[in-house]
Amino acid sequence: MNRRKFLMVSTVAASLASIPGMASAQAANGVFDLTIEPVDSEMIDGQFVFSLMFFNKSAEGRPVLEVTEGNVVTINISNLDTRPHGFGIPGIPTASIASIPAGGTATVRFTAPVGGSYLYIDPTLAPLNRIMGLYGAFIVKPKLGTTLAGSATPFSRASHTPALAAVFDAMGTHKRFPGNKWIPTDPERDKLWLFSQVDPLLAARVDAGEVIPPASVVPSFVPRYFTINGLSGYDAAPHKVDETTDWTKGAARIMPHGRQGQPTLIRNLNAGLCTHSPHIHGNHVFKLSDSNASGAVVCAASSYELDAWPLAPLSRQDLLLPFERPGDTIIWPPVDEPFPMRYVMHCHTEMSQTAAGGNYPMGLVTHWEMTGAL
Amino acid sequence: MQTAADWTKTGVKGELTYATFGCNVFQEANFPTPDRVTPDVNVERHMDVSLNLPTPDGKTIRVWTFTDPLAATPALRQASYPAPLMRFRQGQIVHSTLDPKKNAHTLHHHGIEPTTTNDGVGHVSFEVNARYTYQFRPHRAGTFFYHCHRNTPLHFEMGMFGPLIVDPPEGPGTLFSGGPKYDVEKIWAIDDMDPRWHTLDHSSGMCGEDVGLNRFDPKYFLLSGVFNNKTTTDKRAVIEAKVGQTILIRMINASYSVLETTLSLPGVCHGMDGCALGLESWNAPLALPANRPFIISTAQRRDIIIKATAKGVFPVRMRFLNWVTGQVQDSGRGIIDTRIVVT
Numbered sequence: 001m002n003r004r005k006f007l008m009v010s011t012v013a014a015s016l017a018s019i020p021g022m023a024s025a026q027a028a029n030g031v032f033d034l035t036i037e038p039v040d041s042e043m044i045d046g047q048f049v050f051s052l053m054f055f056n057k058s059a060e061g062r063p064v065l066e067v068t069e070g071n072v073v074t075i076n077i078s079n080l081d082t083r084p085h086g087f088g089i090p091g092i093p094t095a096s097i098a099s100i101p102a103g104g105t106a107t108v109r110f111t112a113p114v115g116g117s118y119l120y121i122d123p124t125l126a127p128l129n130r131i132m133g134l135y136g137a138f139i140v141k142p143k144l145g146t147t148l149a150g151s152a153t154p155f156s157r158a159s160h161t162p163a164l165a166a167v168f169d170a171m172g173t174h175k176r177f178p179g180n181k182w183i184p185t186d187p188e189r190d191k192l193w194l195f196s197q198v199d200p201l202l203a204a205r206v207d208a209g210e211v212i213p214p215a216s217v218v219p220s221f222v223p224r225y226f227t228i229n230g231l232s233g234y235d236a237a238p239h240k241v242d243e244t245t246d247w248t249k250g251a252a253r254i255m256p257h258g259r260q261g262q263p264t265l266i267r268n269l270n271a272g273l274c275t276h277s278p279h280i281h282g283n284h285v286f287k288l289s290d291s292n293a294s295g296a297v298v299c300a301a302s303s304y305e306l307d308a309w310p311l312a313p314l315s316r317q318d319l320l321l322p323f324e325r326p327g328d329t330i331i332w333p334p335v336d337e338p339f340p341m342r343y344v345m346h347c348h349t350e351m352s353q354t355a356a357g358g359n360y361p362m363g364l365v366t367h368w369e370m371t372g373a374l
Numbered sequence: 375m376q377t378a379a380d381w382t383k384t385g386v387k388g389e390l391t392y393a394t395f396g397c398n399v400f401q402e403a404n405f406p407t408p409d410r411v412t413p414d415v416n417v418e419r420h421m422d423v424s425l426n427l428p429t430p431d432g433k434t435i436r437v438w439t440f441t442d443p444l445a446a447t448p449a450l451r452q453a454s455y456p457a458p459l460m461r462f463r464q465g466q467i468v469h470s471t472l473d474p475k476k477n478a479h480t481l482h483h484h485g486i487e488p489t490t491t492n493d494g495v496g497h498v499s500f501e502v503n504a505r506y507t508y509q510f511r512p513h514r515a516g517t518f519f520y521h522c523h524r525n526t527p528l529h530f531e532m533g534m535f536g537p538l539i540v541d542p543p544e545g546p547g548t549l550f551s552g553g554p555k556y557d558v559e560k561i562w563a564i565d566d567m568d569p570r571w572h573t574l575d576h577s578s579g580m581c582g583e584d585v586g587l588n589r590f591d592p593k594y595f596l597l598s599g600v601f602n603n604k605t606t607t608d609k610r611a612v613i614e615a616k617v618g619q620t621i622l623i624r625m626i627n628a629s630y631s632v633l634e635t636t637l638s639l640p641g642v643c644h645g646m647d648g649c650a651l652g653l654e655s656w657n658a659p660l661a662l663p664a665n666r667p668f669i670i671s672t673a674q675r676r677d678i679i680i681k682a683t684a685k686g687v688f689p690v691r692m693r694f695l696n697w698v699t700g701q702v703q704d705s706g707r708g709i710i711d712t713r714i715v716v717t
Contacts, residue, residue: 277671358579
């Protein structure tokens, strides 16, 4: 296996090399400066595939845009591609730029809506430009997210349902969940799983300048790579963590990590064209929210505990991984078996577990680690 | 003979690398079960590759499955598809032993929450190339399944799965303590098969070869082992009940399709993915109105209670939808029709 270092090299600026770090972008005065650029993107097996990506000033691919409800957000976009593009956030109709000509710039200004997880995308030629890689996460922190009982949540109180409040109030108080409440300021307790897929043949056609009818994309789509936050398989979890680990970016943003009793939010979004069925081992997750047909965030009327869940294209769901004692263990904490307990999360529609037609498990898979008992 | 535990040769303490994830995954012959205690119940599974199912178009399709060497009769020890049921009581200490007999495999008891070593995923623990006893104590009553987690796309598709039911302490007849009782129980294990995949070898693709496991084009659609040309008549698929009885359907989506199901009788979902609904304040049972389709994706389970209140033949339709196009698989032929017959 001739596997090169994971890099993305811009075809526009040859000196620019970057991973799709998906680092958190903090806006100065609510202003984000983004570019749209063509890149050659290295897949898990060493193959390079043409793609399109949003960058921010620090050359991190697909920045995670984080804002607070009610704040005015300004997004400046420079289109460094040779094709026109656009910008949109489903669920925020005012966050829309119809078209940015090749080489041009555009700005959109809007007020951040209620708390939750959103996707920013290029909605033009849908779904072509999105599946070519023009997507990222837009996260809105609530202005007032606590339940009436004072438990922090990632959702605005006006959106809360009794079920949602019950889940967050149960953490750290219900006999089933000894330990902590969810802590919104701890980056280790806030994870992002942004899924997509890559069809190299489609990418090559776009790179060659072919005009692709948007309606032909879905019927002819043959994904060969399956990604979480732009990463796959072995690359989608950090394999050494210590006090220097930056939990806000890269594989560390993906892998839930902590002790029993440290409930963790997982923002689960699908920018791709496949309906995934993510499956988690070790704990079930609580379904907290969904996106409705117009893209708005809807908190769950009934918070189901699931070990697999359908995630359709463009759907966004927030989940809570309780980090509870794995319920079917016998000796706890284990005596013979060392921590960390390590449990995989993978899409169970198993074609997604491959890369380039084989290479199991180098697809949509990561794992989470429980480092110790209470 | 069990050897002493050497965690450095497993995914627990060994170095995780690109190779140990896939091509050269950790394997163990007789790893000692950590924190082993005396079990309340023992089950055992061997691997079997002898089955060839006759298909509706006059061909055969090879499947792999697990057999139960401890079953009471020779007939029950024969290979079957899906693999034989595991059935436990909530709170029992279970020892589930895998002896593949050939090659390396694992048992993942899906939805069960054991320690990592007992979870059956090779790249974070090990695959079993001789014998291993998985240990757990199910704390939830509900519907689960077990399957091989080596080269999972292929091994799960090949048929290496079986249902796993956990009954509450009061035993079968009650879905979970404090939950609904039932008179008639039916396990619907729903599957689709792409015959191209069924010609591949055990480790196909694991060292990087392109064997096309990203493409899945099913031609066969099965309900609890019955091809869809017989699912309106075969007793493994059809539900039979008498007026006044309560039916429990345990649905397991073992296909690689998005499954859309339409019941012509109203039901209530009382369990999802092995978790009871309505016992805790954050969720409640979910009404499933008659003739309103609902979706379950791969590996999801639903425990559905239906009251048989009137005589009749009540159709059920399952449509297998492609994960990209959303269209019915196999050019519209990916449909299972079956029935609930109330007399």
